[in-house]
Amino acid sequence: MNISIIGLGYVGVITGVCLSSLGHKVFGCDLSKEKVKMLSNGVMPFLEYGCEELLKKSILNKTFSASTSLKDMLDESDLTFVCVGTPSLNNGEVDLSSIKKVLKDINEYLKNRDRWLGICIRSTIPPGTINNTVIPIFNVENYLNNKYSIAFCPEFLREGNSVNDFFKPPLTVTASSDNKIKMLLNELWSSIPGKFQGNEVSFEEAELYKYTSNAFHALKISFANEISLISKEYNANPNVVMDLLKSDTLLNISTKYLRPGYAFGGSCLPKDLRALSHLAKKNNLVIPVLSNILKSNENIILNAKNHIIKNSYGAIGFAGITFKDGTDDLRESSVLKLIYDLSKKYDKISVHDENIDINNLTGVNLKIWQKFIELIEPVVYEKAEDFIKSVDTIIIHGLQENVFKEIRKSNLKKNVIDLNEI
Numbered sequence: 001m002n003i004s005i006i007g008l009g010y011v012g013v014i015t016g017v018c019l020s021s022l023g024h025k026v027f028g029c030d031l032s033k034e035k036v037k038m039l040s041n042g043v044m045p046f047l048e049y050g051c052e053e054l055l056k057k058s059i060l061n062k063t064f065s066a067s068t069s070l071k072d073m074l075d076e077s078d079l080t081f082v083c084v085g086t087p088s089l090n091n092g093e094v095d096l097s098s099i100k101k102v103l104k105d106i107n108e109y110l111k112n113r114d115r116w117l118g119i120c121i122r123s124t125i126p127p128g129t130i131n132n133t134v135i136p137i138f139n140v141e142n143y144l145n146n147k148y149s150i151a152f153c154p155e156f157l158r159e160g161n162s163v164n165d166f167f168k169p170p171l172t173v174t175a176s177s178d179n180k181i182k183m184l185l186n187e188l189w190s191s192i193p194g195k196f197q198g199n200e201v202s203f204e205e206a207e208l209y210k211y212t213s214n215a216f217h218a219l220k221i222s223f224a225n226e227i228s229l230i231s232k233e234y235n236a237n238p239n240v241v242m243d244l245l246k247s248d249t250l251l252n253i254s255t256k257y258l259r260p261g262y263a264f265g266g267s268c269l270p271k272d273l274r275a276l277s278h279l280a281k282k283n284n285l286v287i288p289v290l291s292n293i294l295k296s297n298e299n300i301i302l303n304a305k306n307h308i309i310k311n312s313y314g315a316i317g318f319a320g321i322t323f324k325d326g327t328d329d330l331r332e333s334s335v336l337k338l339i340y341d342l343s344k345k346y347d348k349i350s351v352h353d354e355n356i357d358i359n360n361l362t363g364v365n366l367k368i369w370q371k372f373i374e375l376i377e378p379v380v381y382e383k384a385e386d387f388i389k390s391v392d393t394i395i396i397h398g399l400q401e402n403v404f405k406e407i408r409k410s411n412l413k414k415n416v417i418d419l420n421e422i
């Protein structure tokens with residue numbers, strides 16, 4: 001395939017050199033004459049293990065060349081990768097000026113081109129950029145004359161390991177404007193040895209996924225570092241603590257606890273986070289990641305409250321009030337907290353939970369239940385059938401299969417708000 005690469009920084013050079021090493025003809029373009037000269041002479045402009053060797057071979061095989069002329073490089077190619085920088089401005093906003101400039105130049109260039117060009121953005125860009133900034137740059141004639149298609153494929157390479165990462169990518173994510181560019185990219189990615197598993201998503205999902213992935217990496221590092229601060233204070237080896245965490249691949253290093261949904265609660269997570277924050281305070285340690293988790297959780301409850309106020313009508317009722325599905329444990333239930341908050345706004349709130357047998361509640365749970373009844377004075381329905389008849393808006397938490405069965409059976413139109421879907 002004939003491919004141009006615009007922006008010969010870390011991403012552009014690695015992408016270009018690796019693709020050219022597979023036999024694709026790659027035409028690199030950069031504003032920097034110095035970089036272009038170095039690359040043309042087989043010299044890497046930065047350190048990257050294994051890349052210079054591949055670059056030299058590609059130059060000998062005439063599969064890689066570089067130039068400062070965008071037109072010359074585009075003329076040679078069917079597909080172009082835009083790999084220019086998208087750095088932060090002082091206020092945190094992403095500086096899209098380089099990407100806008102390149103795309104405006106491509107739009108101008110396309111007017112005099114007599115064949116189609118696939119344009120794939122590889123730079124990291126905020127959600128909404130392709131639809132709100134990139135696509136509007138191209139003029140209608142170019143669009144109507146099928147001069148181009150747009151795709152976005154975020155890059156996941158790690159500097160220092162990027163050649164390996166290129167040939168064994170952790171993930172390939174593609175968002176495309178049409179089938180033509182999608183098929184071309186699939187063909188290209190399939191030419192990389194190893195198992196190709198593509199994920200086709202919307203532009204916004206691909207754009208946001210790149211930030212999500214980097215935020216998660218940063219979160220993991222900061223999490224481990226804060227645990228390390230506490231470990232050292234108590235003569236515990238932080239590596240032993242984190243190795244234990246990593247060795248649990250059922251709950252810790254797994255897909256568990258990563259599904260977006262409603263706030264957590266229960267007898268352990270809030271209590272143990274409070275304990276860690278307290279230990280840190282006592283020892284003058286600063287652990288903002290760990291000590292802000294509960295604040296983040298409270299914000300999810302507030303968000304649910306606002307959503308319910310906006311989207312409910314008539315009589316409201318909660319189905320599922322324990323802290324999670326499959327338990328009758330009411331301790332630190334985030335649903336109860338939500339009901340307390342909403343009780344200031346609603347005169348009457350109905351409740352039903354198929355996991356609670358009121359007559360069998362004991363100990364702390366019985367006390368929580370009694371206090372709840374005393375303060376909120378909810379209308380309690382033991383049978384799902386009676387519950388659904390009495391409410392217009394059902395706020396559901398967990399499976400609550402009986403409630404759904406009754407809704408289906410009765411054919412009654414109900415406004416259902418699932419706390420896990422807000």
Ligand SMILES: NC(=O)c1ccc[n+]([C@@H]2O[C@H](COP(=O)([O-])OP(=O)(O)OC[C@H]3O[C@@H](n4cnc5c(N)ncnc54)[C@H](O)[C@@H]3O)[C@@H](O)[C@H]2O)c1
Nearest residue numbers: 007008009010011030031083084085086098123124155159
């Ligand atoms: N570096 C990484 O590890 C990495 C990994 C994944 C994604 N990314 C993302 O990829 C993008 C590129 O990152 P990078 O580290 O390669 O950037 P970089 O700053 O190293 O390289 C960008 C290159 O683009 C060139 N350029 C700017 N405007 C140009 C124009 N109009 N025409 C031609 N060339 C132009 C610059 O001269 C520079 O050489 C960024 O959005 C970054 O967030 C980077």
